Amino acid sequence: MNVKYIGLSEINGPLVALENVKGISYDEMAQIRLDDGTERLARVVEVEEDKAVLQVFEGTKGLSLVNTTTKFQGKPMELALSTEMLGRIFNGAGKPIDGLGDIFPEKYRDINGSPLNPVSRTYPRNYINTGISSIDALTTLIRGQKLPIFSGSGLSHNKLAVQIVRQAKIADENGQDFAIVFGAMGVKNDVADYFKRCFEETGVLQRVAMFLNLSNDPIIERILTPRCALTCAEYLAFEHDMHILVILTDMTSYAEALREFSSSKGEIPARKGYPGYLYSDLASIYERAGIVKGAKGSVTQIPILTMPNDDITHPVPDLTGYITEGQIVLDRNLDQTGVYPAVSVLPSLSRLMKDGIGEGYTREDHQMVSNQLFAAYAKVQDARSLASVIGEEELSDTDKAYMKFGILFEKYFINQGFDVNRSIEETLNLGWNLLSTLPKSELDRVDEEHLEHYYSAEKAKALFEENA
C-alpha cells in the first residue's frame, strides 16, 4: 500500500489517531515521517471504520497535527532474522545500534509469535548444571524451563545471572551449539555495560545477541524488547538447533511500561493500576520457552524482576509466579550478612525439577536430599523465631541442633562465592554432611538405605570444627 496520509487528528501520550484512512488492519505497522526527515515506527492498536489509533515507538515528542506523513505497511511488526545476529547489539525494536550496519535477513517473523500447541511440546527433562549449590540441589534448572529470579533493588541478581551464564553447561554432550539472547528492558546503562563486560570476559560475547532498551529509551519500545529477543531465540533454537538461554531484565520495568501505555489508552485499570490483561501479556512472553517436538534446540528463560519494596505479593512477581515454572527468590537479610548468592531457599522452587533429577540425570538421592534440606531449613525458621522470644539457651536440644544447622547451611551451602563452581556430586555430598549435623531421627524425608550410606557423624564433626 503506497498511500501516505498527511497529518494526524489527535495526539495523546504515545498514541496518535488518524481519521479518514482506508484499509487499515489491526496490529499492522506504520512509518511516521516528520518534516525534518526523521522516521518513527508505529503500530495500530485500535481501528474503527475510517479511524486508526497508533502507538508511536520512539515517543510523540515533536509531533504535531500537521508535520507528519504516515505510511502503513500492511503487515504486523516483523523482525529480520539471521544467524548473524549473534555477537550484535540491537535496540528494543530490533534495529542494530552497534554501528555495524543492518543484518542481512534470512527470514522475517512476526514478533508476537504464535502460541505453541501443547501437543507439539516436549516435556523438559534435561537438567542444566549451573554449578551453584542452592540452584542445582534445591531449585534445579531444566533445559526448556522458564525460571525467574525474584530480586529487589540493590541485590545481586545480575551477578547471579552472569554466574549462571558462565558456569551453566547449556551445550549438551553432542557439543550442540548454544547461544545467549539478552533482553534489557528499562535497565540502567551501567547494568547493560556490566553484562556486556562480563560476556566479554567469559568469552561468550560472539554467542550473544543483545536487545537493549535502557531506562531513558521510549517505553513503547520496551514493550517490544522481550518479543524481539524471544523471536530471535525461537528462530535460533527451532530453526538452527541451538540451545538458547534467554535473560530478560527487568520485567518490572516492562510491566510498568505496559501500565503507562495502558493508562494513556484510557483503559480500565485492575490491580495497582496495571491493566487487566497483565497476566495474559506476561504469559505471552514467558510461555515462549520450551522444546518443540522434533526440534533439537530449546529455549530456556531466566527473567529477572525486582520486587517493588521487596513485596512478593506485588502484581508483577505474583502473576509471574503463576506463569513461570518456579522462581528463585533473593533475600535482603541474607545479602546483608554477606551471603552470596543470597537465595532465599524456602520460597524458591523449580516445578520441573522432579522430572529432571534423580537416577539417570543427577543422582538417585537428589530428591530426598532436597526435600530433607527444605524441611530442615523450615524448622530452622521455627527454632529461630522461638529463640527470639525465649532466648537460645532455653531451646530444646533438637531446636539447638537446628539452630546450628541453619548457620552452617547458610555459611557453607547457600554461600559459595562468585567464582566457585560445584559439581552436582559435591553439592549433594555437602548437603548430606550438613544433614549429618542433625540427629538421625530428625531425617524423616530420606529412606533407610541412603541414610546408612551417606549419614556421617565424622563429616559433621569436621564441619563443626571448621566453623569453630
Place this chain on the structure above:
Amino acid sequence: MDKIYSVNGPVVKVAASKSFAMQEMVYVGNKRLIGEVIRVQSDFTTIQVYEGTTGLMPGEPVEGTGAPMSATLGPGIIDNIFDGIERPLKRLEELSGAFIADGANVSALDEEKKYDVTVTVKTGDMLKAGDIYCTCPETPLITHKCMLSPLSKGGEVVWRAEDGSYRVNDVVLKIKTARGETEELTLCQKWPIRTPRPCKSRLPITKPLITGQRIVDTILPIAKGGTAAIPGGFGTGKTMTQHQLAKWCDADIIVYIGCGERGNEMTQVLEEFSELIDPKTQRPLTDRTVLIANTSNMPVAAREASIYTGITLAEYYRDMGYHIAIMADSTSRWAEALREISGRLEEMPAEEGFPAYLPSRISEFYERAGYVEALNDKEGSVTIIGAVSPQGSDFSEPVTQNTKRFVRCFWALDKSLAYARHYPAINWNTSYSEYVEDLEDYYCENVSPDFMQVRQEISNILVEENTLMEIVKLMGTDVLPDDQKLLIETARIVRVGFLQQNAYHKDDTYVPLEKQYKMMKLILDFYKLAKNALSGGAAVDKIIGCGWIEKIIKVKYDIPNDKPEMFDDYENSMRADFAALAGGAKA
C-alpha cells in the same frame, strides 16, 4: 453482508445490524475467525473473537451461523485434547505445525473414523428426549451411548441401520415425531455450551469420590456430584493436587481443563497420563480422560469459553450414566478473562476491576455439578474441583471469596506447609468439607462402623495441637506438662505420618480407604497406650523415645497397600513394647 466496524484486541464491533442474536456463533473476517456475539445494541453489535485478531480490517465480512456457541458431542471425545472451543489440537498440529495459526476450521470429532455401532432400538419403538438409541465402544474403558437430544420431541422409530461400522455423521436412525416430521439421527449432536443440559431430577449426595489421598478421603471428603475449590498461591501445589486427584479418583471419566495455565503442564498431563496404567482396568489413564487446553498465551476469549466447553462434555457423559470429575485449573484465569473482556467493553467494574456479574457466573458454573437422574433414568454425576489462584496469595480477593460461597468443600493450600515440603499442602485448620455428614453412612457401611468416630478423634488431636502451638510458639515445648507433650508428638505423627503423602512413592501415591482407616486406628492406639503408660508412671521422654513414633510415621511406606493384615502385627508388638515400658516404670 455485515461488515466489521472496529477492532480492539479480541473485541470486534459491527455497526447497525439486526441480523445477530445474543451468544450466536459467528465467523469474523476473511480468515473466518470464530467469535461469539456478546452484546446487541441498535447501533452496534459486539463480538468477542476466540482467536488472534491481528490483521483484521474494518470492512471485512462477519457471518452469522444462526446457532449459539455449541460443542459437538459424539464418540471421539475421550482420549482427545481440545482447545477452548473444542478444536482438536492434534488436528491443528497437522494443519499448521507446532505453532497454532488463526482461522483453522476443523471439526471437533474425527469424521473419518469408523465406530462399531450397535443399535439398541427396533422399528416401532417410541423414543423420548434423552433415550439411548445406539452404543459403540469409544475407548476400551468407555462405551459411548448415543442419546436423543434433550430438546428432541421424540417419536416412533421408522428406520434403523443395521449394526456395523459407521462414521460420526452417518445416519443410523430415523424417527417420526408426533407432528409427522422425520428426524434423522447420527452418532453426534450439538449442544450450546452455556446452557446446562437438563436432567430428570437431582438426587441426594451419598457417595464419596474416593481419591486415595488421605487428607481428602478421611478429613475433608468430597462427594460424587459435589463441588470443591483448591485455592493456593503459586508454588503451593494446586496443579500437583489436581493431577493426583485426576490420576487416582474413582470417577469413570476425567475432564481436565487447563485454563490459562502453563503449556508444559498440559504436555506433562498428556505424557504422564498415557504412561500411567490404571490399576483397576490395566489401561492407560488417557482412555478415560479428556483434556481441554487453553494455555496462558492462547487467546483470552477462548479461555472464558473453555470452562463451559469442559462442563458441557462432562454433562453429556453424565447423561450416559457415567461419573465424571472435572478438574478446572485454574478458575481464576477464567475470571480474569471475564475481567479482560469486560474491560474492553468498558463496563462498570465492581471489585478490583472484576465485572459485577462475577459471582453469578461462578455460581452458574458450580451449580452445573450434581448427582442426577438423567432423562433416560440412568444415574450419573458431575463433580467439579476448581483450582483458584488468589492474587497475592490473599484469600480475601473476589474470586476466592465468591467461589467459597458456592462450593461445599474448601481445600486451602498453605504456603508455609509448601515451604516445608509438606504435600499435599492442604491446611487442615482453614479447610472444610460440608460433605462429612452426607457421607457418614457410606463410610460406616463400607469401611468400618466407627470410621466417623475415629476420624473425629484424629481431627480433635489436630485441633488441640493447634491451640497448644500458640503457647509452643512463645515458650517452646519444654514448658508443657507431660500429657500435652505427648499430644504434640501424637499430632506430629498425624501430620507427618498420615496427612503428608508422597505422590512419588509407589504405595503412598494412592492409599485405599481400609489402609487409611487402619493407619488412623494405629495412631489412636498408640496415643491411648502412651497415655496409659504416662499415668502408670512411665517418663514421657521414654515413651517418645521408644521408637514407635518413627515406626508409625513410616507405616505408609512399610506396610504395602495389599497387606492390611500387617497392621495386626504392628498392633501386637506395640502393645508388648508398652507393656514392657509400663513394667519398667513400676520396677
